[in-house]
Amino acid sequence: RMNAESAELLAIGSELLEPWATDTNGSYLSRCLGERGIAVRYRTVVGDRIDDLAAAFRIAVGRVDLVVATGGLGPTVDDVTREALAQALGLPMQEDAALLAGLERRFRRLGLTMPPRNSRQAMVLQGAEVIPNGLGTAPGQLLRAGDTTVVILPGVPSEMRRMVEEWLLPRLPSSERYVYRILKIAGLNESEVDRRLGPVCETAGEVDWTILAAPGQVEIHLRERVPESGAGAGIERLEREVAAVLGLHLFGRDEETIEGIVAGLLGGRRDTVAVAESLTGG
Numbered sequence: 001r002m003n004a005e006s007a008e009l010l011a012i013g014s015e016l017l018e019p020w021a022t023d024t025n026g027s028y029l030s031r032c033l034g035e036r037g038i039a040v041r042y043r044t045v046v047g048d049r050i051d052d053l054a055a056a057f058r059i060a061v062g063r064v065d066l067v068v069a070t071g072g073l074g075p076t077v078d079d080v081t082r083e084a085l086a087q088a089l090g091l092p093m094q095e096d097a098a099l100l101a102g103l104e105r106r107f108r109r110l111g112l113t114m115p116p117r118n119s120r121q122a123m124v125l126q127g128a129e130v131i132p133n134g135l136g137t138a139p140g141q142l143l144r145a146g147d148t149t150v151v152i153l154p155g156v157p158s159e160m161r162r163m164v165e166e167w168l169l170p171r172l173p174s175s176e177r178y179v180y181r182i183l184k185i186a187g188l189n190e191s192e193v194d195r196r197l198g199p200v201c202e203t204a205g206e207v208d209w210t211i212l213a214a215p216g217q218v219e220i221h222l223r224e225r226v227p228e229s230g231a232g233a234g235i236e237r238l239e240r241e242v243a244a245v246l247g248l249h250l251f252g253r254d255e256e257t258i259e260g261i262v263a264g265l266l267g268g269r270r271d272t273v274a275v276a277e278s279l280t281g282g
Contacts, residue, residue, distance in 0.1 A: 002149050002171050004065035006041045007033050010056055012071035012081055013155060014047035025070045025160055032164060037176035037225060038066060048072065053084035061088070061148045068168075071155030073138035075118040081152055082141070086125050089145050096124045103137055131167050135159045140167075176225055179232035183220040183242055184252040193218045193246075200241045207234040217251075217258065 009030065011023040023045060030040045041064055046056045053072070060067045072081030086093050099122035107114040121138055124130060131140030131153070138154040140163055151168060153160045185193055190213040194201075197220070201209050208223040220242065224232045243250050252261050266273065 002066065003173060004038050004149065006064040007038050007066040007068060008042040008044065008060040008064045009040060010053075010060060010067065010069035011043070011045045011155075012048070012053060012069055014049075014078070016045045016071075017047050025155065025157060028157070028161065029068055029070075029164070031180075032169060033066075033068075033172070034178035034180070034223070036169065036172040036174060037178060037228075038172065039178075048078040048080060050080045050084045050087065053080060054088040057085050057088035057150070061145045061150065065148060067148060067150045069150070069152045070160050073121065073140070073152060073154045075115070075120050075137070079120070082120075082123055082125065085150065085152060089125070089143075089150075091126045091143075093123045093125050095119070096122050096130065099124065099130060099139060106137060131163055133159055133163060134166075135162055174228050177228055179224050179226055179235060180254075181222040181232065181235045181239060182254050183222070183239060183250060184256065184258070185218040185220070185246060185249050186216065186251050186258055187249050188218060188246070189213075190218050193220075196245055197242060200238065200245060203241070204238060205234060207232075207238060209238075 009026045011026050013021075015021050016023055023043070026043045030043070033040055042060070044056055044060065046053050057067070057069070069081060069085075072079045072084075082093060085091075100119060103118055103122060104114050107118075118137060125141060125143055128141040128143040131142060131151070133139050133154060136154055136156055136159040138156075138159070140151065140153040142149065142151045144150075153163055153168075188196070190211060194211055197211075204222075206224065208221075210221040212219045212221060222232075222235045222238060224234045226232055239253070251258055265271075
């Protein structure tokens with residue numbers, strides 16, 4: 001098992017720096033690591049420039065226990081994660097014969113000849129452990145850099161998630177974990193919620209408390225570190241105190257939506273809603 005209390009996530013790919021892209025892998029990993037009691041201290045998005053990526057690896061290795069990078073393990077010229085990590089750590093790479101043979105077999109099963117550029121995916125950093133990829137051609141790698149563990153994984157979400165669930169999570173510490181709660185509030189603006197809940201926030205203690213404005217509502221995000229078999233007693237207490245202060249303004253939690261809550265209330269009362277359009281287009 002790995003010993004880790006803090007982590008940094010690197011999302012690699014120039015497309016993630018564009019306005020239309022979202023790092024969904026980072027959100028998934030934050031949840032997975034938090035459930036193992038590992039606090040994600042930083043989430044960094046880096047483009048496909050090898051010098052920028054090497055610098056990001058060097059910084060991450062120097063400030064956390066676990067670095068998990070996703071993306072840049074494909075066969076094309078812009079896939080430079082392996083090379084950047086080797087540059088950052090001053091390590092050589094060598095071709096893994098077993099990986100190369102496996103790649104060639106994968107292409108043959110599809111009735112294809114493996115393009116020469118795919119052989120790049122069989123390059124392994126010195127001292128790294130290979131993480132098998134059952135869904136794609138890009139294996140992951142794990143290695144130690146001083147006191148820090150570095151894991152590089154493909155960016156394709158389905159491939160990355162299976163590798164995390166089957167290979168990474170079983171190796172992570174499990175004596176503690178984080179539990180989460182989102183409290184959803186309507187009918188008050190962020191400043192008013194903050195004013196009313198000020199005394200409650202001051203009693204949060206070890207529970208992390210964040211207030212966020214969202215479209216049509218305000219959210220209180222709570223996070224508590226507990227023993228593996230324990231419950232979030234601090235979160236439960238705070239939810240009761242928030243409910244006592246805000247009353248019906250507190251309408252839901254976690255994945256609940258105000259639309260779903262209203263629909264449930266209408267269904268329970270056997271009421272209906274009628275809507276009319278008055279030809280205004282609005």
